[in-house]
Amino acid sequence: MSGHVKVVVVGAGPSGTYVAGELLSRSPVPCxxxxxxxxxxxxxxxxxxxxxxxxxxKSVTRVFDRIAGREGFAFWGGVKVGSDVTHDDLTRHFDVVVYATGAEVDRRLGVPGEELPGVMGAGTFVGWYNGRVAEAGLVPALDGERAVVVGNGNVAMDCARMLLAPRG
Ligand SMILES: Cc1cc2nc3c(=O)[nH]c(=O)nc-3n(C[C@H](O)[C@H](O)[C@H](O)COP(=O)(O)OP(=O)(O)OC[C@H]3O[C@@H](n4cnc5c(N)ncnc54)[C@H](O)[C@@H]3O)c2cc1C
Structure with missing residues (x-):
C-alpha cells in the first residue's frame, strides 16, 4: 500500500456516494x-x-454535488463492472472495493405474458420518463385507454401518476 488508501466504489447512487463522502471526511488514513x-x-x-x-x-443531489467536489473524489461514468472492467481489474488497481450497486434489474415474476410487447418492469418505465440514456429507445404505447400497474407501493403510485399526467 502506498502513502494513501485507494478506494473504488461501484455504483454512484446514494449508498455509494455517502460511502465516498464518509471516507473522504472521516477516514483516519488519507484516501x-x-x-x-x-x-x-x-x-x-x-x-x-x-x-x-x-x-x-431529488434536491438531495446538492449534498452529492458537495461530496463530489471534495479533494480525492473522482467519478467515472459509463463503466460497467462485469463487462467493461472485471472485479480482478479493480483489485489490481485499488486497495479497497465497495459494491453499492442497488437493485440492478427489474425482478421477473415468471408469469405467462410478461415477455409480451408493452409489458415492462417499473425500473425500465421510470428510467424512460426520467430520461435515462439506457431507456432512450423505449417507446411505451401511450395511445391506449387503459394501463395496468401490478403492485401497490410508492413506485406503483409514481407510475400511475405519470400515466395519468396531462401530456404537454
Ligand atoms: C421509482 C422510484 C421512486 C423512488 N422514490 C423515492 C422517494 O420518493 N424517496 C426516497 O427516499 N426513495 C425513493 N426511491 C428509492 C431510492 O431511489 C433508493 O432507495 C436509492 O436510490 C437506493 O440507493 P442505492 O445507492 O442503494 O442504489 P441505486 O440508486 O440503484 O444506485 C446504484 C447504482 O449502481 C449502478 N450500477 C449497478 N450495477 C452496476 C455495475 N455492474 N457496474 C457499475 N455500476 C453499476 C447503477 O447504475 C446505479 O447508479 C425511489 C425508487 C424508485 C425506483
Missing part, C-alpha cells in the same frame, strides 16, 4: 475514492427513479 457507474451520469435512482414531480426529494 482517494474513485466512483464508477454503468450510467454516464451519477446519483443512481435519485436521478433515474424518483419521479420528476418530486423535486424536493
Amino acid at each position: 482517494t475514492v474513485d466512483v464508477l457507474d454503468r450510467d454516464l451520469t451519477p446519483w443512481g435512482l435519485v436521478r433515474s427513479g424518483v419521479a420528476p414531480d418530486h423535486p424536493k426529494i
Whole structure:
C-alpha cells in the first residue's frame, strides 16, 4: 500500500456516494475514492427513479454535488463492472472495493405474458420518463385507454401518476 488508501466504489447512487463522502471526511488514513457507474451520469435512482414531480426529494443531489467536489473524489461514468472492467481489474488497481450497486434489474415474476410487447418492469418505465440514456429507445404505447400497474407501493403510485399526467 502506498502513502494513501485507494478506494473504488461501484455504483454512484446514494449508498455509494455517502460511502465516498464518509471516507473522504472521516477516514483516519488519507484516501482517494474513485466512483464508477454503468450510467454516464451519477446519483443512481435519485436521478433515474424518483419521479420528476418530486423535486424536493431529488434536491438531495446538492449534498452529492458537495461530496463530489471534495479533494480525492473522482467519478467515472459509463463503466460497467462485469463487462467493461472485471472485479480482478479493480483489485489490481485499488486497495479497497465497495459494491453499492442497488437493485440492478427489474425482478421477473415468471408469469405467462410478461415477455409480451408493452409489458415492462417499473425500473425500465421510470428510467424512460426520467430520461435515462439506457431507456432512450423505449417507446411505451401511450395511445391506449387503459394501463395496468401490478403492485401497490410508492413506485406503483409514481407510475400511475405519470400515466395519468396531462401530456404537454
Ligand atoms: C421509482 C422510484 C421512486 C423512488 N422514490 C423515492 C422517494 O420518493 N424517496 C426516497 O427516499 N426513495 C425513493 N426511491 C428509492 C431510492 O431511489 C433508493 O432507495 C436509492 O436510490 C437506493 O440507493 P442505492 O445507492 O442503494 O442504489 P441505486 O440508486 O440503484 O444506485 C446504484 C447504482 O449502481 C449502478 N450500477 C449497478 N450495477 C452496476 C455495475 N455492474 N457496474 C457499475 N455500476 C453499476 C447503477 O447504475 C446505479 O447508479 C425511489 C425508487 C424508485 C425506483
